[in-house]
Amino acid sequence: MKPIFVFLFVMLFANSFYAQEQFAVYFDSNKFDLTSKEKTKLNDWIAENKTNKIVAIHGFTDEDGTTGFNDTLAQKRVDCIFNTIKNQIKIREDFKTRSFGESFNQSKNKAENRKVLIYYILEKDIVREDEILGIKKEAAEEQPKPEVNYPEKLVFENPNGTTSEFKLDRTFMKKVGEAKKGEKLKIDNLNFIINTFAVVPESRGKLYELLLVLQRNPQLKIEIQGHLCCMPNDRLDLSTQRAKAIYNFLVANEIYPGRLSYKGFGSTQPIYPLPEKDEKERAANRRVEILIVEN
Template structure:
């Protein structure tokens, strides 16, 4: 956990006050552990917000005691709340705490000054999290990977999220068994996985020619590729699988010709990490 310089406090306080939800929990004077009633409130909030995300926790005190002791007390209140929620509610990676001590505009009712406040986003707002917080995400221009490049060169250029079609991966009709002419492509994939130990991928199966993948054949074909990699020593944790059936065709179904059907009937990998 980190402590801000005071120059950022006013900005963050205004941002948090207007951008998302806040809840406060109140302490007895001089204490940094909640009494039973307030701890029950906190536990109830944790259960109700298991899908929320915490952005910050601020700690406050009343005027009783020295400035130094109140600074320590406000920090301890923040740490107490943090320890109660840690592992139970998601927390931003850049999670911040601010311990105000006596450095804030006080409420006339002293009990309201003895608190720790949680600033958080509900699940419904997580999709616009960065927008709410005013964070601009640098957009990377997508890299165009020439289809003519060798497979290992495509991997070098690929970014996280890039999808690459495994060329010449074929299966016997209506099965997930690869044909003999698929071996070269399978070993190309194996070579890349062996020589890029940090590479994690998702194998994605697609089929053609029917309105629905009733036998889940696209997933089984993806699993068959993973089985080959595992058999050759690639850990399962580096390879996930999914089957899209006919939900992501390149050409409309029914296809106009075998060339279109072959394009729809494909196996792709998506780069998860490098």
């Protein structure tokens, strides 16, 4: 079955070949099959480039013969190379071939003009394939996220029959839910019993705020980051334990662990330099922050 070739737009590739690798094979005059020497050279190249990717093949001839004959000969040379490599090395889906015949800047050495050039990209550069080829993808129109509503308060019935009520910060929840990847937000008023990772009762509402945001924004992934004040060394790793306590609360309430991570920084990233001047500065340094990993 004869392969179907998609012909490239010359200007597109002419501006981008500098960023690609190329390999040449040569033909005898008026021939479109390879000599034993060139066939061996091509097979060696294929063996060494299994994980690279071909993006184009161009065929050329010298000026001997008519223009029509040379164009046909150049295309047959391209076909010969394509049929040799097509099942042995990666080829771009919209693979491009072109036969230039004699219509290119000829070398004075005719043997150098009777060739096929294979343009390819190294495995390490395949992730930049479109960039290297100068192909610009149209950015998909970003769809606005549906508005998420959050309650003003949560009321729980305790095992002893009493109820607990938590007033919620809807502004904070909305801010976290709409934050962009890479943003970092401080959880205000989230306090712990001194020298422990236990959240004080009056701060438990902050945990539920975070839980609600994650429940109502299933694409949201976060890293919980703990920070301490006052002491230069976090000997008890308290900042990590506090971040982990929040992580454990969320997982216990059925947030998928793959959406969460935690990390403690001790006092290595203070807002105010140590030692702090007053309780205001200590409170600012003693904090938990949320890094938006994906949203």
